[in-house]
Amino acid sequence: MTDKPTQHEFQAETKQVLDIVVNSLYKDKEIFIRELISNASDALEKLRRLQLTEKEIFEDDLEHEIKVTTDDTANTLTIQDFGLGMNKEELIENLGTIAHSGSKAFIEALQADGEKSDSLIGKFGVGFYSVFMVSDKVQAFTRTWKKDGSGQCWESDGSGSYSIEESSDQQRGTKVVINLKEGFSEFAKEDRVKDIIKKYSAFVQFPVSLNGEKVNTVDAIWLRSKNEIKDEEYEEFYKFQSNDYEAPLMRMHFSADAPLEINSLLFVPKRNMEKMGMFRNENKVALHCRKVLIDAEPKALFPEWLRFLKGVVDSSDLPLNVSREVMQDSELLRKLNQVLTKRFLRFLNEQSKKEPETYLEFWKEFGILIKEGAATDFTYKDDLAKLLRFESTAMEPGKLTGLDEYIDRMAKDQKEILFLFGKSRQSIEAGPYLEALKARSLEVLLLTEPVDEYVMQSVREYKEKKIISADSDELKLEKLDQEPEGKALNKKDTKSLCKWLKESLKDKVSEVETGDRLIDSPVCIVGGDGLGGASARRVMKMMQGADDGMPTSPVKLQVNQRHPIIKGLSKLLESDKETAELIANQLLDNALATANLLDDPREMIARSYKAIEKLANQ
Ligand code: ADP
Ligand code: MG
Numbered sequence: 001m002t003d004k005p006t007q008h009e010f011q012a013e014t015k016q017v018l019d020i021v022v023n024s025l026y027k028d029k030e031i032f033i034r035e036l037i038s039n040a041s042d043a044l045e046k047l048r049r050l051q052l053t054e055k056e057i058f059e060d061d062l063e064h065e066i067k068v069t070t071d072d073t074a075n076t077l078t079i080q081d082f083g084l085g086m087n088k089e090e091l092i093e094n095l096g097t098i099a100h101s102g103s104k105a106f107i108e109a110l111q112a113d114g115e116k117s118d119s120l121i122g123k124f125g126v127g128f129y130s131v132f133m134v135s136d137k138v139q140a141f142t143r144t145w146k147k148d149g150s151g152q153c154w155e156s157d158g159s160g161s162y163s164i165e166e167s168s169d170q171q172r173g174t175k176v177v178i179n180l181k182e183g184f185s186e187f188a189k190e191d192r193v194k195d196i197i198k199k200y201s202a203f204v205q206f207p208v209s210l211n212g213e214k215v216n217t218v219d220a221i222w223l224r225s226k227n228e229i230k231d232e233e234y235e236e237f238y239k240f241q242s243n244d245y246e247a248p249l250m251r252m253h254f255s256a257d258a259p260l261e262i263n264s265l266l267f268v269p270k271r272n273m274e275k276m277g278m279f280r281n282e283n284k285v286a287l288h289c290r291k292v293l294i295d296a297e298p299k300a301l302f303p304e305w306l307r308f309l310k311g312v313v314d315s316s317d318l319p320l321n322v323s324r325e326v327m328q329d330s331e332l333l334r335k336l337n338q339v340l341t342k343r344f345l346r347f348l349n350e351q352s353k354k355e356p357e358t359y360l361e362f363w364k365e366f367g368i369l370i371k372e373g374a375a376t377d378f379t380y381k382d383d384l385a386k387l388l389r390f391e392s393t394a395m396e397p398g399k400l401t402g403l404d405e406y407i408d409r410m411a412k413d414q415k416e417i418l419f420l421f422g423k424s425r426q427s428i429e430a431g432p433y434l435e436a437l438k439a440r441s442l443e444v445l446l447l448t449e450p451v452d453e454y455v456m457q458s459v460r461e462y463k464e465k466k467i468i469s470a471d472s473d474e475l476k477l478e479k480l481d482q483e484p485e486g487k488a489l490n491k492k493d494t495k496s497l498c499k500w501l502k503e504s505l506k507d508k509v510s511e512v513e514t515g516d517r518l519i520d521s522p523v524c525i526v527g528g529d530g531l532g533g534a535s536a537r538r539v540m541k542m543m544q545g546a547d548d549g550m551p552t553s554p555v556k557l558q559v560n561q562r563h564p565i566i567k568g569l570s571k572l573l574e575s576d577k578e579t580a581e582l583i584a585n586q587l588l589d590n591a592l593a594t595a596n597l598l599d600d601p602r603e604m605i606a607r608s609y610k611a612i613e614k615l616a617n618q
Contacts, residue, residue, distance in 0.1 A: 043083025132158030305373035432521030518560035
């Protein structure tokens with residue numbers, strides 16, 4: 001004996017949502033499948049919890065699964081779950097009114113937004129009602145888990161009302177039968193539906209089958225506990241998720257309850273595609289809310305410089321029905337970003353200690369992106385600076401060191417972290433700057449990548465130690481205990497030589513002085529790290545390109561009053577001004593070249609021929 005169908009009006013707010021959903025030209029119509037599968041998954045999850053406490057459950061041994069079937073003759077799509085189901089009151093409550101999260105938020109946004117409802121619709125999944133984008137006849141057959149319940153059939157065309165009728169022989173759970181509107185028969189095609197399910201529900205924790213075949217292969221392993229998961233499982237998941245054929249280089253499986261509920265599984269690939277000049281990396285960390293995909297490639301989940309990351313972030317704090325556009329600028333996403341970025345940087349630092357070799361591999365591939373972060377992102381400056389690695393005078397060639405280790409090795413009275421930039425380790429070692437530092441046993445980091453100096457200038461300070469270029473005049477060197485070998489030019493002659501050099505080199509130099517820097521070389525350039533300093537100038541050159549036609553501004557020249565060339569030059573001043581000038585200019589160009597500041601060697605080469613010619617004809 002069955003009752004007659006009863007007619008019901010949708011609640012006013014529901015009508016409003018339906019009206020917009022049905023009449024909008026919202027382009028992502030396919031998301032209704034995501035919404036229905038997510039409802040089915042919720043229903044199964046709720047049932048699973050009931051099974052822990054309730055003894056009397058209707059058809060207790062039914063599979064926990066979601067069955068999708070397409071019928072392109074009848075033009076229908078059916079989504080069935082064996083979840084907790086609904087009785088008549090629940091049907092009215094759940095599918096006739098808006099009491100639930102997503103659609104409610106939608107209504108609120110709608111009211112706040114007034115006219116612009118058309119743009120709003122794209123931002124919400126609006127749950128169950130999204131099915132009316134593609135259908136004008138939807139039936140939900142459902143049977144509650146309660147033993148004394150009965151089967152029901154809810155039916156609506158998505159306009160003002162719906163009907164409910166008793167329906168016998170229903171299995172536990174809910175079966176939504178969707179009669180597709182004209183123009184939407186694509187959703188009755190197996191291949192199309194399969195792609196959609198794969199896209200949105202690959203990691204739904206319950207099996208989803210399509211026309212009898214299982215579609216989702218991998219489960220939500222990020223929600224399982226770490227010590228239950230085998231390496232191979234992680235690897236399989238990574239490959240599936242990132243479309244990589246190789247295993248990942250590193251993984252971080254991380255869960256937190258506060259300040260946000262987060263389960264995340266992040267991977268670093270073995271290779272940096274960007275480095276190979278192929279294309280720009282794209283962050284592929286999918287955002288899920290309780291296993292349901294919200295956005296496969298959310299733009300704001302990580303800072304730009306972490307764009308190599310792959311994996312999943314799942315947070316039950318995310319509103320399920322809010323989609324991409326809204327997520328982009330949500331406060332929640334910013335918080336997630338902060339927590340995850342901090343945590344990931346800490347992870348990298350831990351790895352550098354626990355797995356130094358793996359870390360070095362990471363550095364080789366992705367160091368350039370860490371540098372990008374250190375140079376551009378002030379928020380994480382210290383965490384990023386900690387991760388930097390360079391060659392150093394304290395290490396043998398090829399070995400790298402970090403700022404923390406540098407500080408550990410520093411003498412008590414050393415105030416600054418020193419670096420020198422050059423084209424290679426050899427070229428820095430051959431230059432004039434290292435001599436004085438070596439003589440004082442000061443360690444110097446050897447920077448050889450064009451961006452390195454820029455990075456150091458941006459970081460500027462680490463653990464209250466200034467980071468400066470060793471050719472900067474900010475660096476004050478202690479007097480050596482032991483005078484360097486060789487007799488120096490006397491004070492008076494030195495003074496007049498400096499004066500003469502300044503005059504004859506004109507506006508190429510701002511100052512000529514004797515200094516404590518030089519031991520084996522005759523001259524060098526020194527400069528502050530500020531504007532006009534040699535270091536800053538190299539950075540400018542790097543950014544603008546070498547041949548920018550900018551006039552070179554005057555540099556500060558230091559001379560070594562013990563060096564035979566300088567002593568000779570002092571004498572030559574009296575007898576042969578012309579040759580002396582030739583030598584002075586050549587010395588300056590040599591100093592510029594060793595400081596990586598000589599753009600165009602043509603003039604220098606022409607001049608050196610002149611000098612050689614003189615020698616040859618002596
Ligand atoms: P939300 O999922 O955000 O609550 P929906 O519009 O998607 O909003 O669904 C409305 C309500 O209908 C759900 O909260 C749930 O109570 C009920 N419901 C929908 N689908 C099912 C289902 N397959 N099984 C049981 N209940 C369902
Ligand atoms: Mg829902």
